[in-house]
Structure formats: C-alpha cells, structure tokens
Amino acid sequence: MGISGKNFVCFLGREIGRFAAIAIYRCIIAPMLYHQFKSSHKQLAVLIDPDQHTEESLAQLLHLAQNAHTDFFFVGGSLLLEDRFEKAITYIKEHSKIPVIIFPGNSYQVSAKADAILFLSLISGRNPEYLIGQQVIAAPLIKEANIETIPTGYLLIDGGRISTTSYITQTVPIPNDKPDIAVATALAGEMLGMKLIYLEAGSGAVNSVAAEMIKAVKKNISVPLIVGGGIRSAEKAEECCKAGADIIVVGNILEKEPDLLMEISLAVHSNNKVNE
Numbered sequence: 001m002g003i004s005g006k007n008f009v010c011f012l013g014r015e016i017g018r019f020a021a022i023a024i025y026r027c028i029i030a031p032m033l034y035h036q037f038k039s040s041h042k043q044l045a046v047l048i049d050p051d052q053h054t055e056e057s058l059a060q061l062l063h064l065a066q067n068a069h070t071d072f073f074f075v076g077g078s079l080l081l082e083d084r085f086e087k088a089i090t091y092i093k094e095h096s097k098i099p100v101i102i103f104p105g106n107s108y109q110v111s112a113k114a115d116a117i118l119f120l121s122l123i124s125g126r127n128p129e130y131l132i133g134q135q136v137i138a139a140p141l142i143k144e145a146n147i148e149t150i151p152t153g154y155l156l157i158d159g160g161r162i163s164t165t166s167y168i169t170q171t172v173p174i175p176n177d178k179p180d181i182a183v184a185t186a187l188a189g190e191m192l193g194m195k196l197i198y199l200e201a202g203s204g205a206v207n208s209v210a211a212e213m214i215k216a217v218k219k220n221i222s223v224p225l226i227v228g229g230g231i232r233s234a235e236k237a238e239e240c241c242k243a244g245a246d247i248i249v250v251g252n253i254l255e256k257e258p259d260l261l262m263e264i265s266l267a268v269h270s271n272n273k274v275n276e
C-alpha cells in the first residue's frame with residue numbers, strides 16, 4: 001500500500017473516531033439533563049433573573065441553593081434590560097455544580113456555557129411570534145451553541161394579575177379554573193412532540209396554578225410536568241407536588257427572602273421519601 005493509501009486509512013480512522021465521539025456525546029452524555037427531568041423524584045428549580053441580582057446576591061443564592069440540594073437553575077428573564085445574561089451564566093457555572101438551564105424570555109437568550117435550554121413554545125397563546133417566530137430566530141443560535149435542547153410546551157395560566165409574560169407576548173392566559181382547557185392544550189403539546197409541559201402562573205403571581213388544574217394535566221400527560229409562578233411558601237410547593245407537579249420553580253420570593261429556599265426544598269424533596 002502506497003503512502004497516500006496509509007494516509008487515507010489514518011484519515012478514515014480519525015473521521016470514524018470523530019463521528020463515534022459525537023454520537024456518544026449526543027446519545028449518552030448530552031441527553032442526561034432530560035433524563036434528570038424524567039426522574040420519578042420531585043425536583044426543585046430556582047429561577048434566576050440576571051437583572052435582579054448583584055454579584056453579591058447571586059453568590060449568596062448559589063451558596064444557599066447548594067446547601068438546599070437544589071436540582072436546577074433556570075436562568076432567563078422577560079426583559080433583561082442589562083447585559084447580565086452571559087455574565088450570570090458564566091458566574092454560576094464557575095461557582096456551582098448545579099445544572100444551568102436557560103429559560104429564555106426571548107430568542108437572544110442563548111449561551112454555549114449553559115447545560116441546556118428549554119425550547120419554549122407558548123402553546124396557550126395564539127400569537128405566532130411566540131409559537132414559532134422567536135424559535136426560528138433562536139434555532140441557528142442554539143445549534144451553534146451546541147447545547148441540549150428540550151422542547152417544552154409552555155402554558156400561561158391566569159395568576160390573578162396581568163403578568164409580564166402575558167403583556168410582552170400579548171397573549172391571554174388560560175383561566176385558572178378551567179382545567180379542561182389546560183388538559184387539551186397540554187395534550188396537544190405532547191402530541192406535537194414536546195418533552196416537557198410547563199404550567200406558568202407568571203412571576204410574582206397572586207395565585208399559583210390551582211391544584212385541580214395540576215392534577216388534571218398530570219393525569220393526562222406522560223411527559224414531566226413543571227409548575228411555577230407565585231409559589232412563595234413550603235406549603236404551596238408541597239401542595240403543587242402532591243397535585244402532580246414533577247418540578248417546582250421558585251424565583252421571585254427568593255430575591256426578597258433567600259432563606260426560604262431551604263424550607264421549600266425540604267417540602268419538595270420530602271415527597272420523594274414518601275414515594276420511595
């Protein structure tokens with residue numbers, strides 16, 4: 001065999017190795033976070049809006065979150081007036097081992113440093129911009145960032161006041177006392193291939209998502225159910241878990257009372273001991 005033949009064999013070997021490494025990464029390592037979502041344990045996500053934190057308050061929250069065995073950080077915000085998104089993700093990744101998942105408020109909230117992104121489609125609304133428009137802009141950026149992408153059906157529920165999400169997206173939330181609408185919407189999301197369903201009452205909601213609605217949706221879907229918005233106490237977090245939420249998201253209250261995190265985490269995770 002001539003020298004060019006040897007080179008060709010080396011080249012082929014390297015290419016096969018490269019493809020195998022990519023395949024192993026994509027099939028085994030990369031989907032790990034979605035598998036964590038699918039765990040039968042109740043889990044807690046702390047929402048970090050970079051605009052609401054100084055480096056000092058962020059450091060304090062990371063410390064508390066670590067002690068409280070927080071399962072995920074969700075990072076994002078509806079507005080993000082200041083250029084703190086990338087800086088916040090970098091800081092969290094440098095100072096904590098808790099997975100960072102982007103919870104994007106718009107198509108530009110993408111970072112290669114995050115572990116994953118919730119690829120949200122606001123399926124409770126009828127505004128094409130938030131059903132598919134923003135996603136088309138974000139898709140090439142996410143591909144470039146090469147992070148785990150989790151298609152998520154996002155349902156906005158009436159939390160008792162006009163939420164920022166409702167205002168920004170110009171969509172009407174589902175009434176909190178209409179579980180049937182939420183069930184039909186979540187089912188459609190799952191049938192369209194969404195891997196998570198997220199019931200969102202809006203940050204700072206007066207009323208969190210009603211237990212009846214959580215129960216009804218959970219009964220009808222087979223993908224993990226995330227619930228957030230207006231969860232301000234351990235009791236409320238526990239009520240949502242008991243109704244069927246798999247992942248509880250808490251944000252706003254921790255900006256004012258970070259010490260509540262431990263109590264809320266115990267309430268969420270205590271369900272696991274009962275269920276085990």
Ligand code: 1GP
Binds near residue numbers: 047201
């Ligand atoms: C995430 O928007 C919520 O689903 C967070 O809501 O800020 O009210 O906890 P809070």
